[in-house]
Amino acid sequence: MYNRKTFSQLLTHLPKRQVTVITGMRRVGKSTALRYLLDHVTHSNKLYLDFERIENRVLFNQQSYNDIERGLVALGLNLKQPAVLALDEIQLVPNSTSVIKSLYDTYDIKFLVTGSSSFYLKNHFSESLAGRKQIFEMWPLDFEEFVTFKGFDANRLLSERFRPFLPTYFDLWHDLYEEFIQFGGFPEVVLADTHQDKIDYLKDVLNAYIELDIKLLSDFSVSDSLYKLILLLANRVGSRIDYTKLASLTGLNRHKIKDYLHLLEYTYFIQTISPLTNGIDKEISKQPKMYFSDTGLLQVCGKVSSGALFENKIANQLQPLGKIQYFEKSAGTEIDFILNGEIAFEVKETCTPYDLKTLTDRTKQLSVGDCQLIGRYRPESGFSNFLWGGSLF
Template sequence: MASRVGNRWKFTKEWEKAVNALRVDCECEIVLTGSNARLLSGELTTLLAGRYVEIQMFPLSFDEFLEFRKDSGEDIHKSFDAFLRFGGLPGLHELQASPRATAQYLNDVFNSVLLKDVVSRNNIRDTELLNRIIQFIFDNVGSTFSAKNISDFLKSQGRKLGVETTYNYLDYLENAFVIERVKRFDLKGKKYLETQEKIYAADVGIRNSVLGYRPSDIAGILENLLYLNLRQKGFRVSVGKMGTLEVDFVASKDEEVLYVQVCYQLTPENLEREIAPLKQIKDNYPKLVLTLSDLMTGDIEGIKVRNLVDFLAEPIANF
């Protein structure tokens, strides 16, 4: 069923059939938007098979964030601090940088997504348990995990949740674009691993609105931002495993591969530890270490060390 409101159409039951009818009867482009990955599932996919292009929308990348703030007069480092704290939702830039309004906006967006696309859609009754799972995930961005880790954590708090049910909750959150799950890739065996994946928040501002911004979490937040930036630049991303060592990100696009490590403060003391996984990789694809330590930038045995802020600020169109 469909009804027209102004110059827009409002669909209720069997809306996918109405969309298909419009496609057949009208010479027009149809844009469908939704906040859940299940939009292009079921009958809609059958009706529009081969006739649609799916475009996943991300929060603003840092270069887009800078474009919104270009008239503010602030330097790039102050803008980056704001990006770390508040993330990349475009609606932030209508709030005139009011901290209270920003916090309320992020909280409202999170609660809206949680209630509409997670709780209601999946008939979840125990919202308090769901919130504990979300807090655990956001508190451990960038750390390898298993569903058993979450179950054990809840058990320590007097709550029981089976591993299978935990995976269901993770699916619900991923379908609602609250989180993204990243598999590990064995660089020696050339295969994806089924255990110890990583989870990142779909927006660090949402993550910080749930937990509060804590400077002690900076390493995980930087890793989260870099993951999102690689995805925004069109890369498929996995976590690399090289024996007992780990490469933060293996990013691939077309026939190209990029290996990336991110390190908050790179020093002579931790330099070898950070580049060791990259030195084990013998192919000729680019290898990067990204850091906030300007004094450590340069080239080390073919591994480029660059400033993380500069990398994030590069326009997506360049990739």
């Protein structure tokens, strides 16, 4: 089993009474994390139930809580002793949170649960399990995890994190980083042997997301419209969201487009970033920019330029580091990313001294302390005053 960064946080929470909730997009490794935690439970009074199996859904869908308790005992769980109950894919049983609350309040049970939908889990758990749970979000692999999954020593990667471009470091990791850009960070995709296997896995992830997660959260007709919208969005990553244009192309109204985009974001399919402005009114009036949560998924959803693909990857890499915004003063005067209001980043596939001067001049218009170029390729000029994308993780 490959170690994920989230595992250490999950292990810290394992002894706590609260429900441990692991959420994130389908196939990012939530079930693996659940089994990892179960392996670290020191006693044998534990039970794993996968709600993709119909018999487990039937058990939790019974009207009588007493019958549910009897079923758990029949499966080997001793409710008279401290117990651990692991429930996988709880979004498939809509009343599961009510059952968990009842059992949590009645018995000494530590719950470990996973679900594929942030939208479902955050809303239902807030209502039913207020104060009784902690949510941990899982994402596709970052580059450090990617390197580990590929069988390399990630400790060698750490030495140059966020340091200026170094040709030797670039030569060591360039090929792996290019694969990371092209195919993203879903664990199964990373471990797949062939190009075609990777594409097939990504298509399967997309299909499962629409056919299972989306249909669970909405009516049947939504999945067809949403798929068409996803294909349009793939060609617009890194651009401000034009609701009117999208409505015109899809035949849907602007309000429905906004609802669908919220659904895509709440279910981890896309991420949006707001503009950096002087006030909330201006921020609301300006349109956010949109990126896919995984560049592999982006690739199977549409033909994307090399530059847009790289910018999307950088958005993914910066996302765990804090709040990301963009800056735009007027047409042609823009900065790609502002991190935590403190540092400005401009993304260029091949960085030049002119790019750095332009970014420095634009940053002076903001109350931002620092700025950095982020590049993808080795400049022929020998210029090195930029961050290589592979050093961000």
